[in-house]
Amino acid sequence: MRLLLVEDDTMIGESVRIGLQQDGFAVDWVQDGRAAELALETNSYDTLLLDLGLPRKSGLDVLAALRRRGDAIPVLILTARDAVADRVQGLDTGADDYLVKPFDLDELSARVRALLRRKAGRAGPVIQIGALTINPATHEVSLDGKPIALSAREFALIHALAARPGVVFSRAQLEEKLYGWGHEVESNTVEVYVHSLRRKLGAGFIRNVRGVGYMVPKRI
């Protein structure tokens, strides 16, 4: 799952980026409002983490423009403004959640997972597809109740596919979900991970749609 983090403070931005990466997210980080808009236009993200007090363009302006364009990306505001009026304004401008600084990394991760869950139309914390169970919070995957050991990238890939069963993802889209900026992506990486996942989970879970990409079917 790929996130865009917009935070002007270097220390906070760096820490959040590292923390979220440890939790299995691909994180792109920009430090001002204009750069955020540029990143949103050129990449597709699963969630936007937005500070409000930004240089060049305020977080609220970025958010308002985003919603005007009809972009439904889940937005979590991260800010030091804790007044009720500020929260109301943030949520009413189109944010899905509001987290006041200082915040806890684990809570941030949990809220991001909740947003992703809602976006995928699920209420329960666990993704269940046939005999396959995926827990995004603990990164545990089990098949018929038996735990399966996956690497972080393998987990990210199956999580991205299983979060929206029935949707076909292109190879480029999957690469985006696996890697933030600054990572060299080898040409056949996605195939390599798909191959090892099929080996561990069985061939039926990841279907190849020839010439288009991969998907996890809704029913198995």
Added chain:
Amino acid sequence: MSSIRRRLLLWLLSGLALAVVAAGARMYTQTLAEANDLFDYHLRQMAASLPNDAFGPLPPSSSNALKIEDGLVVQIWDRNGLELYFSRPASKLPQRAELGFSTVDTPHGSWRVFSALERNNVVQVAQPMSVRRDLAAGMALRALVPLLLLLPVLGILIWLTIGRGLQPLERMAEALDRRTPDSLDALPLDGLPNEIRPLVQAVNDLLGRLARALESQKAFVADAAHELRTPLTAVQLQIQLAQRAKTAEEREAAFAQLKRGQSRAAHLVQQLLTLARQEPGVAPQPHSAVDLSEAVRLVVSEHAPLAADKEINLGLSHEEQARISGDFDALRVMLGNLVDNAIRYTPAGGTVDVALRLRDRNAVIEISDTGPGIPQEDRARVFDRFYRREATHVPGSGLGLAIVKNIADRHHATILLEHRTPGPGLRVSVTFPPAPA
């Protein structure tokens, strides 16, 4: 006795009582004078109206022919001094040779005597002066009694009027009493007597100043709390990363980050404290004679290691002797902040020059750098608390120049930001007024 009411009452009533007494005295003397004229006339008439032929020796008891008023004494002698008539033998008056009016002192008090020569007899009519004095005193008293009775009534009226006049003060005191510490809006001026209005006006001015000071304090605390949140958030996140670290390298990196976050928070707190100490309204340190060249030398040498780290050529380019009256430690903080800023914003390999000049008896400290400078439109705002120019990637608290401004204000110094010539770069000039002789 500090009650206006009682003091006014005392003085007004004393004054009135004095006036009443004076009026009584005046009335007494006037009435006495009038009574004198009247009775003198009466005496003369009396003497003239005595029966002409009746002057045979008469027994006093059969004097019914003579209608003699109370207190009047009539004595008649013949030309040879033979007593012909005494109206009151018991109070015999000496025979007066002198004709006309005279006043005679006797053991029974003083008498007014009129003597006249009627045919061959000397007629003397006399009256005790006490009659006249009693009359005058009676008149005066009759006039005074109502006035004296009026005094307590006046006293009550004065008491009530003053009470009413002072009511606005009481209302004001009650209104002030009921207030909470943060309700500092002005007191109403309507219906106030002119005498109290200046006081209320002055109180209102003070309340206004207090409200502004309180407002700025509140804003400062709010700003400070808000600004502290950022470094504290960073520290919290860094702690969590350190806790999560699985390998020694990760842990080491996390702790290095944490250390930087902690020192940033500590720096902000330090700057906040410095600023709070230099805020207007805080008891200032006493000013003493300060050798500015000493301060400049000290600040430049303190910052030499930082400059060397960044490969910046920091030095004192010009120096004159200048003394001002000021707070040495505060001035050192101010110059330190300016030099620190210059070093932070100047790219490696640049130059920071500090100069101390005398211009028209004003001491001027100039700090010029070869950094990017500050655009004209931002120059006024950079002194605001927590204002940080956009797109600046140099870390800072946003308080340095606010501190500089406060300290400069306390020394009545002016700060000028301008382009360094030749550019690029910034030149900050701090101009101190000459020390008062």
